[in-house]
Amino acid sequence: MIVLLFTIERAEALSTLEGYSGYGPEQGEKPLRTAIASTFYSGLGIEEDDIFVSDGAKCDISRLQMVFGANVTMAVQDPSYPAYVDSSVIMGQTGQFQKDIEKYGKIEYMRCTPENGFFPDLSKVSRTDIIFFCSPNNPTGSAATREQLTRLVQFARDNGSIIVYDSAYAMYMSDDNPRSIFEIPGAKEVALETSSFSKYAGFTGVRLGWTVVPKQLLYSDGFPVVKDFNRVVCTSFNGASNICQAGGRACLSPEGLKAMSEVIGFYKENTNIIMDTFNSLGFNVYGGKNAPYVWVHFPGQSSWDVFSEILEKTHVVTTPGSGFGPGGEGFVRVSAFGHRENVLEACRRFKQLYN
Template sequence: MVSLTFFSSASSLSSSPSKIVKSSLDFELKKLGGCTKLVRNVNLEKLKNNYLFPEISRRELEHVKKHPNVQLISLGTGDTTEPIPKQITSDMSNFAHALSTVEGYRGYGLEQGDKVLRKAIADTFYGHLRVKSNEVFVSDGAQSDISRIQLLLGSGVTIAVQDPTFPTGNFHEATKKYQNVVYMPCGPQNSFFPDLSKTPRTDVIFFCSPNNPTGYVASKRQLHQLVEFAKTNGSIIIFDSAYAAFIEDGSPRSIYEISGAREVAIEISSFSKFAGFTGVRLGWTIIPDELLYSNGFPIINDFHRIVTTSFDGASNIAQAGGLACLSPVGLKEIRSVINYYKENRKILMETLASLGLTVYGGINAPYLWVHFKGSKSWDVFAEILEKTHIITVPGSGFGPGGEEYLRISGFGRRDDMVEASRRLRSFFNTRTKHFPFLSSASNTN
C-alpha cells in the first residue's frame, strides 16, 4: 500500500520563497485544551515536515534578516516572471467585463471544460495524434490534476518515479527515499533515462519530460522503450509534459507521438509555464478512450466521474485566456516570451560552463542541472547564498539521485540573470580551492 503526493514540474516553487512566511507543515505539536476523538489521517502523518521549498524559504528569510540591505536574486524559482501578452489579457478582460451584462453573463460551465477550449487544445497540441476533444479535461492546473489522478488510482497501487523527482510520502531517513516507491535512477550514467531492464513492474510509472529538475528530454526511441515496457507489464504511464513548449531539438512533446501510447498513458500538461499562467491556473489532462482497467472498464469514465463530482470546472475567465493563448496571435506572442526565458538560460549556461562546471539540461527546458562533484548540495547552496546572495535549489531535495547537484532556473528578469552571472563569476574565480573539481569539469548537454 502506498500513499503518494507526487508534485509535478508545475509545482516547483510557484512563488518567490520570500512570500512564504512559514510553511503550514512546519509546526510544533501543542495541546491547546481538549482534543476531539477524530483520528488523524494516517496518510497525512506520513508527509515529511521539512519539504524542500519551505526549507529553502526558511533559509532565505534567515539570510535576509542577516543581510537586510542586499539584493537577493532567485535562480531557484519555478515561477514565471514575464507579463502575460496583452492580447491574451485583453481577451480575458473583455470576457470579465461581459459578465456584468445580461447577454455576457456565464455561471457554471462544464466541469470537463469549455467545449471550444477542449477542441482548441486537441487541435493545437494533438491534431496529428488522434486525440479527441472529449478526451481532454480542462483543469485549474497540472498539480491539481495529479492529485485527482491519485484519487482515481487509489492508495493500493505500486508506483515508480524518476530519481531525481518530486515525490513525498512515507519518508525513510536512513535511505533518503520514500517507502513503497520504486526509484528509477536517471543520471549522466544512463543519459538521464532509466534502465528499464532493472526496473521492477509497478502499476503506475510517473514520467516527466522535459524533466524537472534535470532539464533532460527523452528521445522518441527512449519513449518507445517506456511505452513497450508499460504494455508488457500492464502498467499506466502518467506523463507530465508541462515544459513541452521549451523543446527545440525535435524530441517528442507528447507521449502520444509514440505508437501504442494511447493504450497505456495519461498525459498532464499546463498553461503555467507555456503561457505564464502560474497565477491564473489552467491546465489539462488527456485520458484516451483506449485506456482500460484490467477488467476492460474505460478509465476515462472514472476520471469523468471524479471531475464532475469533486470539481466545478476551471474559472471561465481563465478558460477565455486559454482560448486567447491558442489563437494565432496568442501563440506568436507566447513564443516570444518563451524565447526570452531561453535567452536567460543561455546566459546562465555560458557563464557556468566558462567556470568549468558540468552543466546538464537547459537545451529543452528552463532548468540547468549543475554538478558539484564530491560536494553536498545543501553545502553548495549555503555557500553560494552566503557569498553571492543568490538562491538556488539543492538537488538532494529531489531525492538521493540529486546529491552533488544544484537546480538553477532560467525564469527571471534579464537584469537579474546578468547580475547573477557576474556574481557567480566573481565567486567561483576566487573559490577554486574550495571546489577543486572545477579545473577538470566540462560543459555537457
C-alpha cells in the same frame, strides 16, 4: 496582450445578461478543449473529449491519485517534481520514509543520472501500476528521446502499467524529440498526459492546465480510465475559472501562440546565458537545451551546502537538487525564469564566486 484582452472581455461579459456564465462543464469549455486538441495533439488521434481543462497540472496529479487510490504501486524518476511522491504519500500508497536512503517505502525510484543520459535503466526497474514520467524533466532539464520513450511505452505495455506523462515544459524543446507521449505509437493504450499554461504564458498565478486521458486507456478489466477520471473531476472539481479559460483560448489564438513563443524564446536565451556561465567555469552542466532549467553538478558536495554557499556569497537563490529525491544529491537546479538583468547579474556573481 491578446490574453489580457480576452480575459478582460470575459470578465466584462460576466456583468451582462448575455455574457454571464455560471457553472460550466467540469471538463472545461468546449472551444478551449478543441483548441488544446488541435494545437498540441494534431494528427495524434487525441480528440476534444479526451481533454480535461484544469486549474493546473499539480492539481490534476492529485485528482489522478484519487482515481488510483491507495492500493497501487508507483514509480518516479529520481530526481523528479516532488508532487508525485508527496501526493502518493498522502494517498497512503507508500511505506514509511527510510531515513538512511532518503526514500519512501514501496515507491520505485528510477535513478536518472548523467551516466544513463537521465533516462532510467528499465531492465533494473521493478514493475509498478503507475509510472510518473516528466519530460522535459523538472529538475534535470533533460528530455527523453523518441527511442527512449518508445522503450518506456513498450515497458508499460509489457507490464500493464499506466504512464502519467507530465509535459508541462514541452514547448521549451529545441530538438525534434516528442513533445507529447502520444507521438509514440501505442501510447494511447498505456498513457495519459498532463500539462499546463503556467510556463508557456506566465499563468502560474492565473491557474490553467489540462490533462489528456485517451478513451483507449483501459484498466486490466477493460474499464476505461477516463470514466473514473471524469467521475473524480465532476465530484472534486467544478471546472477551471471561466475567466481563466478565456485567457487560455487567447493563448491558443494565432496572436497568443506567437506571444507564447516569444516568451519561451526569451527564457531560452536566459537558459543559454546560465549554461554558458557554468560551462565557462568548468562545471558539468546538464539540461537547458530542452527546458528552462539548468542542472549543475557539484560532485561530492551536498546540494544544501552548495545552495547555502551560493545564497550566502552571491545572494542568489538556486534549488538544492536533493529536494527532488536522493538522485538529485550533488546537484543544484538553476531556473531561467527571471528578468534578463537579474539573470545577467546572477551570472556575474557566479563567475566571481567560482572563478
